[in-house]
Amino acid sequence: MNFDFSPEQEQFRDQIRRFLQKADGVGQARSVLDNKVQNYSAPIWHGLADLGVQAIAIPEEHSGLGLGALELCVAAEELGRALAPVPFLSSVCVCAESIRLFGSEKQQAKWLPGLANGSIIGTWAFADNTGDDTRFQSGTLSGTKVPVLDGMIAEVIIVVTKDADGTPMLTLCDLAQSRVERQPVKTVDPTRPAARVKFVGATAELLPKCGAGGWQKLSDRAAVLLAFEQLGSAESSLAMACAYARERGAFGRKIGSFQAIKHKLTDMYIKIQLARCHCYYGAWAISTDAADTPLAAAGARCGAIDALDFAAQENIQVHGGIGITWESNCHLFYRRARLNALLLGSRCEWQDRLVASLKRKLV
Amino acid sequence: MDFDDTPEEAEFRAEVRAWLTQNVEPRPNGSVLDLDARFVRARRFLAAKAAKGYAAITWPKEFGGLGGTEIQHIIFLQEQAKVDVPTMHGSDFFSVGINLCGGTILKCGTDEQRHRFLPRILRAEEIWCQLFSEPSGGSDLAAVRTRAVRDGEDWLITGQKVWTTYGQFSDFGLCLARTDPAVPKHRGLTMFIVDMRSPGVEVRPIRQMSDEAEFNEVFLDNARVSDRFRIGAVNDGWKVALTTLGHERSTAATLTFIEWQHVLKIAQQAKINSQPAIEDGRIREKVAECWFNSFGVRLMAFRSQTALARGAVPGPEESWAKIIITGQGQRSAIAAMDMLGALGSLTAEELGDSWNPVEEGWYWAPAFRIAGGTDEILRNILAERVLGLPPDIRVDRDIPFNKINTYGGSHGQPGDAVWKGL
Numbered sequence: 058m059n060f061d062f063s064p065e066q067e068q069f070r071d072q073i074r075r076f077l078q079k080a081d082g083v084g085q086a087r088s089v090l091d092n093k094v095q096n097y098s099a100p101i102w103h104g105l106a107d108l109g110v111q112a113i114a115i116p117e118e119h120s121g122l123g124l125g126a127l128e129l130c131v132a133a134e135e136l137g138r139a140l141a142p143v144p145f146l147s148s149v150c151v152c153a154e155s156i157r158l159f160g161s162e163k164q165q166a167k168w169l170p171g172l173a174n175g176s177i178i179g180t181w182a183f184a185d186n187t188g189d190d191t192r193f194q195s196g197t198l199s200g201t202k203v204p205v206l207d208g209m210i211a212e213v214i215i216v217v218t219k220d221a222d223g224t225p226m227l228t229l230c231d232l233a234q235s236r237v238e239r240q241p242v243k244t245v246d247p248t249r250p251a252a253r254v255k256f257v258g259a260t261a262e263l264l265p266k267c268g269a270g271g272w273q274k275l276s277d278r279a280a281v282l283l284a285f286e287q288l289g290s291a292e293s294s295l296a297m298a299c300a301y302a303r304e305r306g307a308f309g310r311k312i313g314s315f316q317a318i319k320h321k322l323t324d325m326y327i328k329i330q331l332a333r334c335h336c337y338y339g340a341w342a343i344s345t346d347a348a349d350t351p352l353a354a355a356g357a358r359c360g361a362i363d364a365l366d367f368a369a370q371e372n373i374q375v376h377g378g379i380g381i382t383w384e385s386n387c388h389l390f391y392r393r394a395r396l397n398a399l400l401l402g403s404r405c406e407w408q409d410r411l412v413a414s415l416k417r418k419l420v
Numbered sequence: 421m422d423f424d425d426t427p428e429e430a431e432f433r434a435e436v437r438a439w440l441t442q443n444v445e446p447r448p449n450g451s452v453l454d455l456d457a458r459f460v461r462a463r464r465f466l467a468a469k470a471a472k473g474y475a476a477i478t479w480p481k482e483f484g485g486l487g488g489t490e491i492q493h494i495i496f497l498q499e500q501a502k503v504d505v506p507t508m509h510g511s512d513f514f515s516v517g518i519n520l521c522g523g524t525i526l527k528c529g530t531d532e533q534r535h536r537f538l539p540r541i542l543r544a545e546e547i548w549c550q551l552f553s554e555p556s557g558g559s560d561l562a563a564v565r566t567r568a569v570r571d572g573e574d575w576l577i578t579g580q581k582v583w584t585t586y587g588q589f590s591d592f593g594l595c596l597a598r599t600d601p602a603v604p605k606h607r608g609l610t611m612f613i614v615d616m617r618s619p620g621v622e623v624r625p626i627r628q629m630s631d632e633a634e635f636n637e638v639f640l641d642n643a644r645v646s647d648r649f650r651i652g653a654v655n656d657g658w659k660v661a662l663t664t665l666g667h668e669r670s671t672a673a674t675l676t677f678i679e680w681q682h683v684l685k686i687a688q689q690a691k692i693n694s695q696p697a698i699e700d701g702r703i704r705e706k707v708a709e710c711w712f713n714s715f716g717v718r719l720m721a722f723r724s725q726t727a728l729a730r731g732a733v734p735g736p737e738e739s740w741a742k743i744i745i746t747g748q749g750q751r752s753a754i755a756a757m758d759m760l761g762a763l764g765s766l767t768a769e770e771l772g773d774s775w776n777p778v779e780e781g782w783y784w785a786p787a788f789r790i791a792g793g794t795d796e797i798l799r800n801i802l803a804e805r806v807l808g809l810p811p812d813i814r815v816d817r818d819i820p821f822n823k824i825n826t827y828g829g830s831h832g833q834p835g836d837a838v839w840k841g842l
Contacts, residue, residue, distance in 0.1 A: 058429075058491075058729060059422045060722040127421060299807050314810040316796070319803035326802060327740040334719035335712070341421040356712055405701075412704045415711055419684055 060337060066131050073135040076104055082139025083293075086248040086389055089142045096210050096250050102143045105132075106175035111149050115157060119169035126278065126344040130285045130336070137289030140389055142248045144178050144207040146400070150282040152179030155215045155227055155275050159264035164229060168213055180211035182254060183276070183401065191256065193218045193228050197236075198261040201253060204242050206400060208252025216261065217272055225272035230261040246392035277354035280401055281339035284354075284361035287397050288329065288336050291361070294368035294390045295325045298375040305377075318375060325368045332360035352418065355411035362398045362407075369394035423722065425495075432492050436474070436499045443468050444503045459513065466514060466544035475518065475542040479526060483538040490728045494721075497674065513586055517541040517548030521594045524611075524664045528652045533613070537592070550664065551581040551595035551614060551638055558583065558790070559797050561596070561665075562605045562658060563816075563824075566640060568597035568612060575599075575612060575650070576642045577620075583791070587623045587636035590616045595640075596661050599654055601822040608821055609657035613649040620644065630783035668792045675742065675788060677749025677781040680711035683756060686778075690759035697759045706755040713748040717741045736805045739798045746789040753781035 062070070085098035105111060113128045115121025122128075129150065136145050153172040156164055156179075171177030182191075182202035191200030198216060205214070216228045230237070236259040239252050264271070299322055302313030312318050339357030342350040369390040373380035380387040398404060425433055445461060453461070469475045470484055477493040479485025486492070522541045525533050540546045557563040566579025577597050587593065593614045600608035614621065620643035625633035652660040684707050687698040697703045720741055724734060756778045757764035768775040789795050803809045816824045 058722060058725045059424070060719070060726045061421070061730075295807075299809065302809060310813060311810045313803075314812055316800065316812060319807075319809050319812075320796070320799045322807055322809065323740075323799040323802045326807060327743065330720070330737075330740055331713065331716040331744065334716045334723060337421070337723065338715075338719050341423075344421060356715070359708065360712060360716070408705060408708050409701075411708045411711070412698070415680065415684055415707065416688075416698075419681055 060341070062127060062131060066127055069128060070131045070135055072108055073105075073110065073132055074138070076108060077101070077135060077139035077141055080104055080139075080141075082136070082141035083386055083389060086140045086142045087386070089248045089250070090389070094142075097144055097207070098142050101141050102175055105143065105145075110145070111153070111175040112173040113149070115153060115169050115173040119165055119173060121169065121173045126281075127340055129282055130340045133282045133285035134289040137286030137291075138293050140248070140290060140293065140393060144180065144210065146279070146283055146286065147180035147207040147211065148172060148175075148178045151181040151275065151279050152211075152213065152215050154278060155181070155264060155267075155271075156229065158275065159227060159267040159271050160229070161265050164262070164264070168229075171212075177213065178207060178211050179213040179215070180205060180207045181215040181217070182208075183217045183272075191216060191218045193226070193261060193263075196260060196262065197258045198228060198230055198256040199258050201255045203253040204244055204251035205254045206249060206251050208239055208254050209241055209250060214254065215264070216256070224269050227264040227267045227271055227275070228261040229264055230256065230259055234259055236260065244396060246396035248389060248392065249396055273351065276401060277350050278343045280354045280358040280407070281336065281343050283397060283401060284332070284336045284339060284357035287361035287365040287394070288332055290390055290393055290397070291325075291329050291332065291365040291368040294365070294372040294387075294394075295322065295329060297386070297390075298322055298325065298368075298372040301376055312375075321371050321375065325364075325371055328360075328364040328367050332357070332364035335360040349414075349418075351410060352414035355407050355414060358401070358407045359404055359411060362404045365390075365394040366398055429491060429495060432488075433495050433499060436496050439472060439474070440499055440503050462513060463544045466542070470539070470542040470544070476522065476538075479522075479538070483526060483534050484542040491725065494725050494728070501674075513547055513589055514541075514544045516550055516585055517546065517592075520550060520664050520667050521548040521592075523667045524594060524660060525613075525651065527663050528611070528660045530648075530651075532648060533651065537613070546591040547586060547589050549584045549587045549590040549593045549616070549636075549638075551584060551587075551593040551640075552661065552664075553581065553583045555580055555582050555637075559794055561661065562609065563821075564596050564598055564609065566595070566597045567601070568599050568610060568645070570599075571644070573647055575645045575647060577612065577614065577640045577645055578642055579640050581638040581640070582626070582635075584623070584636040584638050585634055587616070587638050588625050588633075590623075592616060593638070594651075594664065595645075596657055598821065599657075602820050603655070604818050605816060605821045605824070606658045608655055609661070610654050611651040611657040611660040612645045613651065614640070614643055614645055615649075618643055618645075628783075628787070630780075665793070675745050675749075676714075677745065677785055678710075678752045678756065678777040680707065680714055680752075682774075682777055683707055683710045683752050686756050686759055690761075692759065692761075703755070703759060706751070710748060710752045710755070713744050717745055736801050739793070739801050742788070742792065743795050743798055746785050747795070749781040749785035750789070753778050753785065757782070 080101045085094065085101055088094040109122050110132045112121040113124045113132060117123040153169065156168050172179055182205045191202060212232055214230050214232055216230055217225050218228060220226050236257045238255040238257065242251050242253050244251050302318050302322060303311060305312045335356040339353045342353035373387045373391060376385060376387055379385050443465060466475060473486035474496055476485040477488040477496055478490055481487045518541060522538055525537055541548060552561060554564050554566060556565060566577060566581065568575045568577045577595065593616050595612045595614045596609055597612060598608055599610040620641045622639040624637045626635045626637055627633050628635065687703050687707055688696055690697040692700050720738060724738060768779045800812060804811055
């Protein structure tokens with residue numbers, strides 16, 4: 058039984074955590090929120106590249122580290138803990154992973170080295186279920202995708218479209234062309250900016266090895282990695298709330314000594330522990346390509362959404378009035394919680410995926 | 421990450437599996453055995469288990485254990501769970517002794533007590549119960565009123581205990597009693613071994629809402645206990661009690677109620693608005709929650725096993741598992757009933773044996789949300805010992821026990837001490 062990260066992976070975590078503490082992820086997120094920094098924190102992104110974070114899962118032949126999903130999970134958790142405003146999910150977890158898994162030799166050689174050292178930022182646009190009109194036909198892409206995370210800074214995008222049968226397929230589109238129009242959109246979490254991306258007959262190419270189950274596989278993997286980010290953010294929300302409850306006095310005692318507050322914080326802790334167990338199962342599943350991956354990913358996704366939503370909401374509640382101010386950091390987590398709960402499809406969708414997997418398991 | 425055994429673990433697992441195959445008696449035609457037959461089978465099975473050292477894998481060989489590791493203990497439990505031993509053999513009658521009392525004697529008892537009691541507990545020759553809770557206090561265990569008074573070489577114990585699991589079958593009880601009421605409550609307690617067959621001990625089963633009687637009231641009226649049956653120092657009983665409670669909480673995570681497979685099957689068979697219930701999003705949410713929580717607790721056990729193998733010492737972190745298992749058991753039972761509509765009000769007697777887990781979950785989950793630390797007490801423990809929050813204000817903590825006001829601090833009526841006449 059080895060249901061935990063290895064000592065080497067924990068060492069890697071420590072490195073990332075120490076770097077992000079020094080680089081002040083939350084402070085950088087606030088700078089993006091206040092428009093003092095545009096789109097993302099370049100210093101953190103470059104620092105992560107120095108640590109090899111963007112290169113983790115990319116094969117050595119394409120200038121990567123050739124490590125696996127478990128190291129990505131560790132990095133995701135720490136980035137979530139620090140609330141670092143960087144395009145990790147878009148560029149590393151979805152774009153680079155899809156090219157690594159499904160791209161042609163040529164596509165890999167062209168894009169992976171730049172994605173591995175962070176000099177190229179990539180993103181993805183997934184098939185929205187409300188009026189998505191994106192079509193891919195004879196090498197060109199048309200239609201509009203919104204919201205596209207990191208859409209203003211990306212150089213390359215993986216677009217999910219549906220073929221005539223409704224099967225999702227993945228296409229790669231170089232964004233440096235005039236047939237792509239981009240504009241920023243406002244979301245509930247400006248610390249992770251998004252765009253509306255319009256393809257007007259843009260040149261694009263299929264990821265040839267995608268196949269019918271490609272998007273499912275990619276989204277399962279992305280869901281687990283995002284779940285680790287959410288787990289980290291939830292831990293930070295809980296730590297903030299506990300610290301405040303230990304400090305703040307009312308009615309002649311620290312508010313953390315009241316059971317109403319204690320039990321609220323414990324409920325946060327329990328949701329986080331459950332989410333952590335399912336995240337680890339997801340990590341094991343994607344790192345071994347287990348048959349249980351769809352179920353494990355859905356469990357991690359649902360658990361992490363619940364844990365972070367709850368922790369972010371109740372963190373504000375524990376802080377009282379100060380928690381709803383602009384100056385407090387509570388709303389940064391509250392914003393990120395919602396954004397992360399909606400990217401990759403909401404909890405409703407993932408819960409149905411979960412039950413569908415259970416039905417298959419029962420047969 | 422992997423779920424694999426090391427070569428040594430695999431070898432032990434194979435050995436255990438072979439032993440279980442040889443020693444487990446299959447349930448005759450799936451029928452329910454009567455009480456006497458269950459005892460006979462349980463004793464036969466447990467005696468064989470003890471002879472092999474499997475009854476207490478982590479205990480030293482000297483006291484009937486295997487001198488093995490926690491991991492080996494977990495492996496044994498995993499294998500044993502696959503062969504349905506508790507229900508088939510009725511060995512739950514002996515579990516209080518093996519899991520709670522034995523461990524306490526091993527850790528806190530004298531050598532004489534260890535040699536006298538431990539082998540017989542392991543061989544299922546003697547049944548044990550826990551005499552902790554009282555009518556006036558369960559969560560506030562340190563407020564026990566049962567009194568032990570010195571009488572020469574003996575002690576005379578008087579008081580009333582309650583929620584005594586299997587007290588009606590027990591030979592001995594681990595009894596927490598007050599030996600000094602003039603000091604604050606935690607400091608005047610002592611732990612004793614009470615012979616449940618001795619004069620002055622009366623056991624009355626409590627009829628529960630399920631119409632079963634697993635719990636009991638125990639009345640002690642000058643029950644005589646030799647000082648040699650005292651565990652730990654006089655007035656040091658709280659420390660001994662905490663050892664027992666630690667064992668109780670660590671075994672709670674192995675509870676199971678209705679499984680997700682069962683809930684899903686009902687959801688596929690039952691209909692809501694003429695459609696299979698599983699087509700209803702509200703039902704799917706309940707099925708998903710049931711799997712998420714029950715499998716989540718299993719995953720937690722895998723994490724603990726990993727931590728143990730890496731040399732960690734288990735702490736209070738896992739107290740959340742019981743909160744999740746019991747709460748989920750109750751919710752799943754209610755969800756299952758809801759799916760059947762009015763038919764869901766019928767009992768298993770009407771609906772058949774497959775309905776038993778639902779009925780048992782509905783009746784028993786509420787009991788286990790209380791037993792072994794209520795949901796609320798466990799949340800306090802997690803908050804204070806894991807999250808580092810300041811302790812609750814305990815108005816009676818530093819007051820001599822016989823000066824504590826029943827109604828709590830300054831709001832009570834003057835002079836109404838819980839320990840009148842001391």
